[in-house]
Amino acid sequence: MEKAKISGYQLFTLILLFEYGSILLIPVTPEVKQDAWLAILIAMAGGFCLFFIYYSLYCYYPDLPLTEYVQRLLGSFLGKVLAFFYVLFFVYIAVRILRIFGEMLITIAYPDTPLFIINVLFILVIIYTVYKGIEVISRTSEVLFIAMCLLLLSGFLLLIISGIIHLENVKPILEKGISPVIKNAFTHTLFIPFGEVIVFAMIFPYVKEREKVKRTGLWAMGTSGLLLALFAAINISVLGVDLTSRAYFPLLASIQSIEVAGFLERLDIYFILFAMIGSFFKISIYFYAAVMGASHLFHVKHPSRLAYPMGIVILLLSMASGSSIMEHIQEVVKIIPLYVLLPFQVIIPVLLLIIAFFKNRKKAV
Incomplete structure (x- = not known):
């Protein structure tokens, strides 16, 4: 492992900004309509359960990252095979996010710029940050966390001042009952963003104060879940259900609706900065986990x-x-959750925890 240590506060900012990076990947599906915010809150509760699974594995092997303790649990051959697949998983998700981020910038800001140029410039910054290590990534998160808070606060105030929030658009709550909301929560929103915290199983061993990992992780997930639910409710209250479900980037459409005093409008830069900061940390952490996993293997x-x-x-x-x-x-919504995220975020960690329980119980005896 890299000889580095991060604080509990840095872990909090990393998880929060990482989870927030999923704002580009959480569309409002037609099944839940105006209850999208409720689906996020229900998924957050499920995310807490997943976090306890990852944390329990960390407690068994506090000095080892995910790609190392799977070899302790499954043996050298099977463990290395699974660790290699986790490295591929981290790379795959980083690839997806980089592509979506690049496509987003072309769509809303740089239609005449080649996608390759945008992706090259963004990945070069991320490569340099990952090259410097987890401490640099963590210190960067401290600085950009403050910037993100200022952006969120000012953006929310502008939405209120512009008078475009119509709470009646969020009603009626649970129009089609609770079943579609629960289905959406546990077939998509649970995996993106809450299940993605599995990548922090590669970072937990770097935290100086081990006793703060659980509390910090839960606070960060809870805060990000509440913020994402708030964003979903704001998008629906500003745009209405139909426009929100049709928009590629509902938050962008909401921000574009802001008009204050007849001159303060077209604040697309807010959304671009939101997306840039979130995507930067999401790709950086997946990328870093892939690099460390490959170096172990x-x-x-x-x-x-x-x-x-x-x-x-x-x-x-x-x-x-x-x-x-x-x-x-479409792939993020329909294919990836079931065939990629479910095994790597839920099924495999549960099996690993069961194996760890029996192995360590034998040692205790």
Whole structure:
């Protein structure tokens, strides 16, 4: 492992900004309509359960990242195979987010700029940050967390002042009952963003104050869940259900509706900054986890040396994956949760925890 330590507060800002990066990936599906905010809150409760699974594994092996303790639990061969698949999983999600971020910028701000140029510039910054290590990523999160808070506060005030929030759009609550909301919560929203905290199983061993990991993680997930639910409710109250469900980026449409005193309008930069900060941390943490996992597997003494080649791989794969933003969003909603996220975020960690329980019980006896 890298010889580094991060504080509980840095872990909080990392998780919060990481979870917030999913704002581009949480569409309002037609099944839940105006109850999208409630689906997020229900999924958050499920996310707490997943976090306890990841935390319990960390308690068994507090000095080892995920890709190391799977080898302790499953043996050398099976453990290495599973660790390799987790590295591929981290790379795959980083590729997806980079592509969606690039497509978003082209769609709303730079229609004449090649996607490759945007992705190259963004991934170069991320490669440099990952090369410097988890302490630099953590310190960056402290600074940008303050910037994000200022953006959120000023954006929310502008929405209120402009008078475009209509709470009647959020009614009626549970028009079709609770079943569609629960189904949406546990088939999509649970995995994105709350189940994605599995990647922090690669980072927990770096936290100086081990006793703060559980409390910090729960606070960060709870705060991000409340913020995402608030965003969903605001989008629906500003745009209405139909427009929100049709928009690729509902928050962008809400921000574009702001008009104060006849001159303060077209504040697209707010959304771009939101998306840029969130995507930066989401890709950086997945990328960092992939680099560290690969260095463990292939016994690379200096993990930072893998940052540049793996960054190039992520860049090239982002250019080769999919053909449009609509295709990416459809895959994120319909295919990835069931066939990719469910095994890696839920099924495998549960099985690992069961194995860890029996193995460590035998040791105790």
